[in-house]
Amino acid sequence: MFLFLGSHPALDFLNTRYAPDANAVECIGDGRAFIDWLVQVGLLEAAGAAKMKRRFGPQALDAASEEARRVREWARGFIARWREAPAADYGREVAQLNGLLARGSSRREVVVSEGRLRLTESQRVESVDELLALVAVQIASLITNEEPALIKDCASSVCTLSFLDRTKSHRRLFCSPTVCGNRAKVAAFRERQRKD
Ligand SMILES: [Zn+2]
Numbered sequence: 001m002f003l004f005l006g007s008h009p010a011l012d013f014l015n016t017r018y019a020p021d022a023n024a025v026e027c028i029g030d031g032r033a034f035i036d037w038l039v040q041v042g043l044l045e046a047a048g049a050a051k052m053k054r055r056f057g058p059q060a061l062d063a064a065s066e067e068a069r070r071v072r073e074w075a076r077g078f079i080a081r082w083r084e085a086p087a088a089d090y091g092r093e094v095a096q097l098n099g100l101l102a103r104g105s106s107r108r109e110v111v112v113s114e115g116r117l118r119l120t121e122s123q124r125v126e127s128v129d130e131l132l133a134l135v136a137v138q139i140a141s142l143i144t145n146e147e148p149a150l151i152k153d154c155a156s157s158v159c160t161l162s163f164l165d166r167t168k169s170h171r172r173l174f175c176s177p178t179v180c181g182n183r184a185k186v187a188a189f190r191e192r193q194r195k196d
Contacts (some may be wrong), residue, residue, distance in 0.1 A: 002040055005175040008164040009041050010142035013150065014076050017069075027070075031061020034068050034131070038192045043134045047069055048125060053172075064128045071100065071132060075139050083148045097136055104133025115165050140155050156180035 016027040016037060028034040035053060038044035044052075053061065078093045108121045108170040123134055140162075142151075150165045154175040161175040174180040 001025075002037055003161065003175075006162055006163045007166050008138070008142055008146070009043060010075070010079075010135075010138040011162050011164055013072060013138065014079070014160050016072065018057075020158065028065050028068055028072075031039050031058055031063070031065045034065035035061060038131065038134060042153070043123075043124065044131075051144060052125065052128075060128045064131050067132060068135065071135065079139075079143070079151065083151055086148045097140060100132050100136035101140060102133075103129050104137065105130065107145050127128065154186055158183075 001016050003018065004012050006015050014152045018025055018027075028037050032053065033046065035049050036172050039049045040047050049101050057160050074096070078090070078097075081088070082090065105126070106121050108119060110117055110118050112118075123130070123137065125131060125134070146164060150170060152163060152172065153167050154163065155173040156175075159175060159180050161180075163172070165172040174184065
């Protein structure tokens with residue numbers, strides 16, 4: 001099951017592997033799942049995705065998903081270090097990220113949307129290699145546009161998800177108030193009862 005609780009596609013990407021209650025779940029275990037995730041997170045159009053599945057075949061897409069999983073774990077480490085020390089020297093990581101970005105080809109155009117003119121940038125995907133560029137753009141946007149201090153790990157001790165705190169008060173604690181937030185409340189309630 002895909003989770004979109006990260007409030008940023010780059011963090012949703014990291015969250016494609018999570019471990020609720022110590023059981024690891026892999027959401028992009030093969031090419032088909034990786035493509036489906038790209039569509040659901042909004043980085044790939046459904047029509048384009050169907051065409052890619054037909055054109056490139058399962059083997060090439062499986063290889064892309066394998067690379068995506070590798071890039072994900074690399075990005076997880078990079079983002080964690082950057083959160084700890086935003087001003088450190090990330091020359092090597094940036095070079096790697098730029099390598100992924102260079103695979104993509106984007107098109108800029110002015111469009112009319114809701115009565116206003118807007119500049120949009122869309123990524124064209126002509127090859128399997130370019131799929132990783134879609135994800136790289138999001139990682140790049142996270143580390144260049146967002147505050148490292150607002151990238152947080154869910155406060156639940158049994159949850160491994162990360163999210164970008166976009167709340168005004170910057171006091172978001174949980175990936176999901178209904179799942180992890182409630183679980184924490186229940187645990188605190190039980191703890192209080194135990195002590196009484
Ligand atoms: Zn959580």
